[in-house]
Amino acid sequence: MRALALVCLGLLLALPAVAADYVALPGGRFTSVLPADGKAAAAQVAPFRLRTELVTNAEFLAFVKAHPQWQRDKVARILADARYLTQWASTDTLGDEVLPRQPVTRVSWFAAQAYCESEQARLPSWYEWEFAAAADATRRDARADPAWRESILGWYSRPSSTALPEIGGAANVYGVRDINGLVWEWVDDFNALMVASDSRDQGDPDLLKFCGAGALSMQEKENYAVLMRIAMLSAMKAADTTNNMGFRCAKSD
Template identity: 30%
Template sequence: MLVDLPGGTFTMGSDQHYPEEAPSHRVRVDAFSIDATQVTNADFAAFVEATGYVTVAERELDPVDFPDAPAENLVPGSMVFTPTRGPVDLRHLSQWWRWKPGACWRHPSGPRSTIDHRLDHPVVHVAHEDAAAYAAWVGAALPTEAEWEYAARGGLEGAAYTWGDEPRPGGRIMANTWDGPDFPWRSSGESGFQRTAPVGSFPANGYGLYDMAGNVWEWTDDWWTERHPAEVDKPCCIPSNPRPGSREHSYDPAQPQFEIARKVVKGGSHLCADTYCLRYRPAARRPQMIDTGTSHQGFRCVRRVEEGAGHER
């Protein structure tokens, strides 16, 4: 279901949290419609059945692209979260992420897992082109970062979270995030979910949108930038529908071995722990290589005036 938003002016970003969220600045977005929930496994399965689409995680790898890799490693797969056996140095995320051959949207935890009982969970292990292909099929698009953040804020100007400024108002759990302080090895299970949750399991924001915080990270269609542009000093010059990034500047200079462009992902996931990754907030943003899906990354779509009808969901 699409929710119609009127568009407007809002303060994007944050000066109070992580450096890449700054500076906060005023922007305008035009009216658009956005999915009330993240795209589900059932939604994506209908797309695949109708089109025969094969996701990046399911495609055979070309040895030419990996000249130094052993042949036995050149198999389709994806990145799956794997809890550690105890406390670890949180600076090294390779300790809880594993490349699993056979992991894909159909098999989210590895080749022996299924989505049979997860049809109402968000689809995961989708690369950017997979998400964009689905969006095109339904006559929509992936949101810009500004559209996504405007929608996530739900009309609450400057609030830290999609529901206000308190992480747990009145002790209520508002999103599917990591429970307890012991990331990445032990979750307290307070929320009732250890991994993804069915979409809409937690309260909607002020615009009637679900899971704009937590559950799975969501692709946007904007190239990564290390910081936001500076605030303008005149009301007449507030950027409208901004798209500040570019492909050539989206690469990570700290990781020259990964010559892969990156898009912005938003919203945080079920792995966001307050002690490690306080990113289940509207302003939070992270870079994601466009060819890589993970077990905690999905998407939702938007429709603008210029988008066609596509396939009705």
């Protein structure tokens, strides 16, 4: 009986702490700011499912309690830098300054990937994220609309020291919330988004390191907000954490 109980406990720990909602996206052929062939080829995205909301502090807290190797005092430094989850009051307490429904930040790529695995999921690829982020409330691709682009650029005027809002913004046409305008988001292949060859060696990852020359090969340059995300991601290392980097998970269909 004891052995059976231990097996059952192990299965419970493997389950996600919260039953997250995932929505189906159809995928398809679309023009990415990063051409598939490095020149002009369109990207092809297979159908996939995406988490409708960002992972929250409460959800990640439940994850580290179930998987204590990801608590900030136990995680290996090769997997997360010294700022990992330092906004929390303690290793297993959010505290008064951190809201349960805020998106979790100061998480490394390694930690984000581990969380997604606990939901039998993974981090989305850049093309998957870009495909979902191109939509607004009524259109699958709103990127040609100057007003849409301006609304997204407005987010960049918010000081990074400002407390993050809670999740739950208006959904886009797919039912995905807060994919623009709340936090930066990890993607699975972030280290393949090469904007500048030396961008990973430029100090504080909270500062945006954007190399204009490196962007000349990119398409859709008017979508500056998307290019800024690529610049940010290409400046990161997998163990880095920042005040405004969160994540959501995806699943292959």
